[in-house]
Amino acid sequence: MNGDTTLPEFSRAAVVRQMGRPVKIECVPVPRGPEPGALIVRTTACSICGTDVHLSRGNLSLAVDLPVILGHEMVGRIVAIGSGADRDSVGQPLSIGDRILWTHTACGSCYWCTVARQPTLCENRRAYMYENIEKPPYLLGGFSEYGYVLPESGRIRVPDNLSDAVASLCSCAFRSVMNAFDNLGGIDPSEHVAIQGAGPLGILAAAVARVAGARSVSVIGAPDDRLALAREFGATHTFSIQGSTHAERAAEIRALTDGRGPDVVMEFTGHPDAFGEGIDLVRKGGRYVTVGQLGAGTTTFSPSTIVKKNIRITGSFSGDAKSYWKALQFASAHVDRIPFERMITGRYTLDEVNTALERMHRLEEIKPLIVMG
Numbered sequence: 001m002n003g004d005t006t007l008p009e010f011s012r013a014a015v016v017r018q019m020g021r022p023v024k025i026e027c028v029p030v031p032r033g034p035e036p037g038a039l040i041v042r043t044t045a046c047s048i049c050g051t052d053v054h055l056s057r058g059n060l061s062l063a064v065d066l067p068v069i070l071g072h073e074m075v076g077r078i079v080a081i082g083s084g085a086d087r088d089s090v091g092q093p094l095s096i097g098d099r100i101l102w103t104h105t106a107c108g109s110c111y112w113c114t115v116a117r118q119p120t121l122c123e124n125r126r127a128y129m130y131e132n133i134e135k136p137p138y139l140l141g142g143f144s145e146y147g148y149v150l151p152e153s154g155r156i157r158v159p160d161n162l163s164d165a166v167a168s169l170c171s172c173a174f175r176s177v178m179n180a181f182d183n184l185g186g187i188d189p190s191e192h193v194a195i196q197g198a199g200p201l202g203i204l205a206a207a208v209a210r211v212a213g214a215r216s217v218s219v220i221g222a223p224d225d226r227l228a229l230a231r232e233f234g235a236t237h238t239f240s241i242q243g244s245t246h247a248e249r250a251a252e253i254r255a256l257t258d259g260r261g262p263d264v265v266m267e268f269t270g271h272p273d274a275f276g277e278g279i280d281l282v283r284k285g286g287r288y289v290t291v292g293q294l295g296a297g298t299t300t301f302s303p304s305t306i307v308k309k310n311i312r313i314t315g316s317f318s319g320d321a322k323s324y325w326k327a328l329q330f331a332s333a334h335v336d337r338i339p340f341e342r343m344i345t346g347r348y349t350l351d352e353v354n355t356a357l358e359r360m361h362r363l364e365e366i367k368p369l370i371v372m373g
């Protein structure tokens with residue numbers, strides 16, 4: 001470790017010691033310097049993901065080694081560079097003061113990294129917000145004045161024309177969307193796309209599908225303000241799940257997709273029952289990608305639907321450096337036409353994190369942002 005006298009001794013951070021209790025602001029040690037390949041950043045902003053709400057409330061079926069620093073959609077400016085860490089994951093030079101996004105880790109030397117080439121499935125994966133912060137390097141979470149970028153983490157420099165708010169959207173939320181499009185094999189301009197879920201991921205997916213040239217982009221969800229935002233992002237049609245049945249919505253969507261149903265259906269809801277509706281909605285021989293299911297819930301559906309309709313179903317978990325890069329490039333290219341900033345419905349200080357989490361839980365926010373200042 002390189003000693004660095006410019007680093008403060010502690011970073012104020014939002015710490016979860018017990019789920020279901022309010023998050024507490026604590027002083028977490030700042031490492032004296034980055035190890036080779038690592039970076040230390042001053043976090044500038046971190047948007048709130050639905051997963052943060054689930055973790056803090058104890059509704060998450062992923063392993064969490066408490067205590068953790070909450071938050072994982074962070075953007076930050078580099079304040080210390082470990083040896084050999086002077087380039088990002090696509091070879092762009094990195095200097096003190098540059099803004100970056102960084103990824104969960106992949107080891108590069110396991111079956112999943114090397115043979116399957118699916119680094120998000122790495123068996124040695126380390127994930128920000130899930131690791132105990134009582135041992136070095138401590139700062140493995142987003143709602144913190146300082147953050148530590150592990151040597152095995154991908155890192156991508158943020159284009160200058162993006163605000164911190166839009167850059168943070170490009171982390172967990174947007175990279176998950178980009179990974180889903182990759183897993184689908186992309187969109188053909190002749191295709192109709194339907195998106196289940198009008199949260200941040202569904203709305204971002206509507207933008208990508210429209211720019212990709214999809215013939216129609218239908219977003220199914222609620223409440224109405226989210227559907228309105230989905231239209232501003234590129235949805236050609238929206239369908240509220242409030243006051244309508246799946247059968248009614250499916251009939252309307254079939255009518256606008258030549259009677260066949262959408263060629264592609266993408267799921268970003270988090271509700272298990274959406275799965276059965278999705279495979280019912282997609283056309284024969286179509287593609288279905290499910291992204292939003294991270295809880296332990298179950299559902300019933302008829303497997304014969306998959307067989308008789310010859311559907312291709314794929315899951316999409318998280319995203320690697322490639323997906324972060326694609327999200328940042330898409331946002332940078334379209335930031336003048338797509339109102340990304342409007343998805344950030346509230347800005348809060350670190351000390352207001354519990355209020356922001358509560359408002360997110362009550363669907364009073366689409367995407368709140370914690371601004372570290």
Ligand SMILES: [Zn+2]
Pocket residue numbers: 106107108109110111112113122123124125
């Ligand atoms: Zn690995």
Ligand SMILES: [Zn+2]
Pocket residue numbers: 049050051052072172173
């Ligand atoms: Zn997330």
